[in-house]
Amino acid sequence: VRELNHETITDAVVQSFAGTPDARLKEILTSLVTHLHDFAREVRLTEAEWSAGIDFLTRVGHMCNDKRQEFILLSDTLGLSMLVTAMNNPTAKGSTEATVFGPFHVAGAPHYKHGEDVSNGAVGTPCEVSGRVLALDGTPIPDATIEVWQADDDGLYDVQRPDLEQAQARGVLRSGSRGEFHFKSIVPSSYPIPHDGPVGDMLAATNRHPWRPAHLHFMISAPGYKTLVTHVFRSGDRYLESDAVFGVRSSLVADWNVGDDGICRLNYDFVLNSANAE
């Protein structure tokens, strides 16, 4: 019979994965188990703390439904999401930086034509957004798919309003022949991530605030180019230095300016990497 102690058990668990057919799965599980065990030994995790961890993860799981993804919030607030995003989206010089996807994207958002108002009734200060989708060499990318989504003046996305039946402050556009796009929406507001669950409890217990600086989400895709998932952040926001999910990049901070005509405008160009870029 194997005589395992709290040191030798790690090798035994790694060995138990020796017959894994998928080499990549085996690599991931081996690394995961090694780090998980190292963590438990490093802090000398007690049985009560282990039990509290089981309870915490169970609460996180029970909080997840088709409108709420608490495990993504946990990954976001522990910086894992941004780490994975940054590692997998190295920025070619001149291309737009990526940032976290977040839990509020919805597939099948309504399509809009240039100039239309994607806010669709969401409450906030009206604004106009324009820009271009470009390749690294400055060539316009026509017919790119541009998905945009954002929070309203209350700091809520439409999916956080259970009584709302239509999509608000989200939509899909196509870039024009010169790569251009423009649409109407509302000025984004800073907002707290949902913090009435276990992730909120974790933030409270660590004296961290749940706020994200105001931003517009974009996902931009076009054949031959690497899909870009990013935000445009609003300059001057008080949370730019302490984003709860570590997503801010200075290159993604832009001004919403009020023009002489009293209209608030954002102009921002997106530069896509080619699909073959590493």
Add this chain to the structure above:
Amino acid sequence: VRELNHETITDAVVQSFAGTPDARLKEILTSLVTHLHDFAREVRLTEAEWSAGIDFLTRVGHMCNDKRQEFILLSDTLGLSMLVTAMNNPTAKGSTEATVFGPFHVAGAPHYKHGEDVSNGAVGTPCEVSGRVLALDGTPIPDATIEVWQADDDGLYDVQRPDLEQAQARGVLRSGSRGEFHFKSIVPSSYPIPHDGPVGDMLAATNRHPWRPAHLHFMISAPGYKTLVTHVFRSGDRYLESDAVFGVRSSLVADWNVGDDGICRLNYDFVLNSANAE
């Protein structure tokens, strides 16, 4: 604005916990985040793999209810439970070794007198179990609380039978004045841990079997002594070398012997550590 990349983000997340009032929580989160990030970098986790991980954990969470604890099964099958048990229950020379608690303990099990049958109708080969509860110096420990629970011949615990209303094959006894106890039950069978959920999928994907060697669970407590959570395993079981949860200790393997009278018997003494022992 902070310029974080996939290397520097770890320090930023650790710094975000700087204001945690509870020093122990801060220590645990710092180590957890560091190992979590190191894992993601080490395997160069892709966005699709991250997403698969979020889905897996969400499924684990949704599988948990008042009868099923899939996160404990996950911890068990990754060896974390046994690591934590071993680390927190160093065995003084001569004391009984601890092993995993498992997910099938139920508080408030029925009390039995010596000689009574704790199987309470569970199907299996009848047997008699006896032994003593002792201190390290051999002194008997009277009036110790002895909780016992086990699977039946189908490899199921009572809580895995939704239609069953009474407790079966579990009970609470008190040791007598000479530390002794004896009760009737059934011979335990090897059994697969519940593997119709995501943990079972993980085992299948890694060519691991879900079986545990046959065992009786014991939790023994007495004032002045460290509570002992352990099993007695049945010698000769084919899964002793490959327990799905890494819980076997050779000192915990014992014989269920059929006597000349045709009765199957187990005799096993438990030796408790003093409560002050490290």
